[in-house]
Amino acid sequence: MGSYCGGWWWRTGLWAAVVLAAAAAVAGGNVTYDGRSLIIDGERKVLFSGSIHYPRSTPKMWESLIGKAKEGGIDVIETYVFWNLHEPKPGQYDFSGRNDLVKFIKEVQAQGLYACLRIGPFIESEWTYGGLPFWLHDVPDIVYRTDNEPFKMMKAESLYASQGGPIILSQVENEYGNVEAAFQEEGKAYVEWAAKMAVDLQTGVPWVMCKQPDAPDPVINSCNGMRCGETFAGPNSPSKPALWTENWTSFLQRYGEETYLRSAQDIAFHTLLFIIAKNGSFVNYYMYHxxxxxxxxGAAYMVTQYYDQAPLDEYGLIREPKWSHLKEMHAAVKSCSSTLLNGVQTNISLGQLQQGNNCAAFLVNNATTNATVEFRNAKFELQPRSISVLPDCEKVAFDTAKVNAAISNRNTTMQFNQIEEQTNITKDSTDYLWYTVLLKTYSFQPNATSCTEPKLQVKFLSHLVYAFVNGEYAGKRA
Known part of the structure; x- marks a missing residue:
């Protein structure tokens, strides 16, 4: 039995979301939104975003990280702004090295991507004190979040889209809805104040509050989690689009805990489910790196690695099959994005269809068993909990359950039968290189009169070699 939800029929099990559209013209503009999507320069957009936090990598990594994200079909780079890094002492600001937010955003712009800036100022993010400077603890009668230097800096550097920059979306606060009720009327008043403060900055781009169902107009309420296609109640106004600001690709990890593994298939399934079940048009992977x-x-008890199971791992290496599987999905969705955003969606039980100039279909098996369905006189095999994308309503361009990429092996060890010249390997990128050799020894014989001591012989060296045996220092040769 189906239940009516948002203008179309939802069925547990098998169903098809079919979108029919005629050609549509667009007008010019900057960054606005309607009930369907963000609108950039007058054009509705389906946007895939990836979280890359600038202080969690080195500046030399930024170009490569952003480039790999772009190659993977990412349109937007999202980052928090880390207040306690930028203002370690009252009025003393640090935007150098890994803290160089302006350089990071300009790199995003240089590679032709958009940016989403999440200011907080409380950001959580498994970051020490949630991004709040410790010195706030010593300020009597403090009123948090009354001014914001990084936002002023973004404006001064003309980095908002309204100024010709890459920033198309900004977020104020972070999951305040989780604690708002504890503050009763004061909590609601704070939400109103924070929204007004943000809008009054006049950045010229839309504002978001995540996990904030009562986000005041014109601020957009968005979803965080792994199952927003199932759990998100939707925007709190029909004039706002459905945005997913945190699609968790893994999860936080404390010392002693096992790494949380989320499959590429599961991420793809729930991403597409959000797009078709909630009319979603913006999905941000938290984290992409x-x-x-x-x-x-790091916050208390958090391990040094952060979301190492993301499409780009801790070191910026591509993690397969997540990276390639999501890349294929992005391409399939974008191939029919105009139809998705400008058409009328119909949820059917695989019966007769109306005709339109353009057609895109998503065949959904939300059950836990295999299924064979007939759609437009063709049969399709659907795996459990899977979605197949047919950009032209005929051929399957992407199946969430079918993974084409091999699992990546993060083994950067090189093997040689002799000690290799250091500079040939490091290319002068570092002064240090570890060489490891395995020495096979035999069991100790109690009655043996002598034993041979193993020796490590280094015939040629430039300056200095340190030797370690079983992790313990054994000596050096200069």
Missing amino acids: GGTNFGRS
């Missing part, structure tokens, strides 16, 4: 919690930057 997690990176490293350097120094004491």
